[in-house]
Amino acid sequence: MKPAFFALALMLPSLSCTASTPAQPEEAGKVRWSRILETALASSAQTGKPVFALFQEIPGCAGCKQFGRDVMSNPLLVEAVENEFTPLLIHNNKGGRDAEVMQRFGEPAWNYQVVRFLNDQAEDIIPRKDQVWDAGGIAERMIATLTQAKRPVPAYLTLLAAEHSLRLKQAVFAMYCFWTGEMALGQIEGVITTEAGFMAGHEVTLVNYDPAVISLPQLIAAADKVECSNAAYVPAADLLSATTSRLKVGKISGYRTAPADDQKRQLRGTTAEKLTLSPAQATKVNAWIRSDAAKAASFLTPSQHAQLGR
Known part of the structure; x- marks a missing residue:
């Protein structure tokens, strides 16, 4: 009886611990x-x-x-x-x-x-x-x-x-370097996400933007102002509204994403590189971390700040 009782006693703490921490539904x-x-x-x-x-x-x-x-x-x-x-x-x-x-x-x-x-x-x-x-x-x-x-x-x-907004629209900007494109275009208010890619034999940056914050003509003008674009490409339905005084404007066609190694290159070697960021967070932190670290940090959550030791 004693050995059996002793064995049962050894099992009880484990059973009690398991029962006290049920998984959340x-x-x-x-x-x-x-x-x-x-x-x-x-x-x-x-x-x-x-x-x-x-x-x-x-x-x-x-x-x-x-x-x-x-x-x-x-x-x-x-x-x-x-x-x-x-x-x-x-x-x-x-x-x-x-x-x-x-x-x-x-x-x-x-x-x-x-x-x-x-x-x-x-x-x-x-x-x-x-x-x-x-x-x-x-x-x-x-x-x-x-x-x-x-x-x-x-x-x-x-x-x-x-x-996650259903309002978001797309535009593609051709430039000499999509690493610079992601940084400069990501700083524009109303640009939500960026992606490095290729189209028509050129490095390009694909932008998802909120037209409630920035209109397509304003976006094209802002891209021209930061001097990271020599051509803009938009969906066929937006061609008439894509007014510009200098940039070539065309329809998005044949776009393909650049390799992962070419995405968000401004994050490379920074403390933020180790963080798990949403696409929009990655866009904004990537855009600002080299020029305004405080601005970049403003897009992080408290737990992400804690991971960086701040």
Whole structure:
């Protein structure tokens, strides 16, 4: 009996440890959530941070799981939720405390995921909106909430929203060196991402830009001003609006991406090279790190700053 009892005793700590650290449900993503409304509201009152309230089906359908994997596990989104908001998770298919909160807010049970942004009085800061299920859409509503609450909006969150925006359009600029092109064009306000490539036998830089921030004629003029372009290429539908006084303008055709070794070359040998950056972050940090390190650093998250030892 004693040997058997002793063997069982050795097993118990391992079993207890495993049981005390259950994995977070896939539908909840990687955010560290509060589960009690009153606790979240008290924290919001103390810090001034709005409540990011996710009403989610857990366990949920395939769409709920995908939302957890793709949206609530996006590193930039997770960091923004945890640093700029008070995270709150409510299961919309449970009884007890969850059901009471659902009833208080008039949320339907067994619904697809809904995110609401609350002040410390449990009032919506911006109007509730259903069917916002992508990272860009959630980021845009986070920005609107912070703006309405008169809270600062971090640059990395603005980049995240822009990077996923459906408004983005493309243009290609030919130049003598696409390394210089990525740096100079990436500095232009409204340019969200850049990529080194080849077209028509020339080194070119492919640009994704936000036409709500900079129009195509303004973009072409800015590219001409930084003297890194001798020709501009745009989609056929944009040819009529691609006015220019000097640059040759044509249609994008036969573009191909340059090798990975030629992408974001300004980052090479810098402390930021080791960071995992989103495409938009990489574009902006690459654009500024050689000329304005503080500007480049402004696009990083707190955890990325910590990785650099700042």
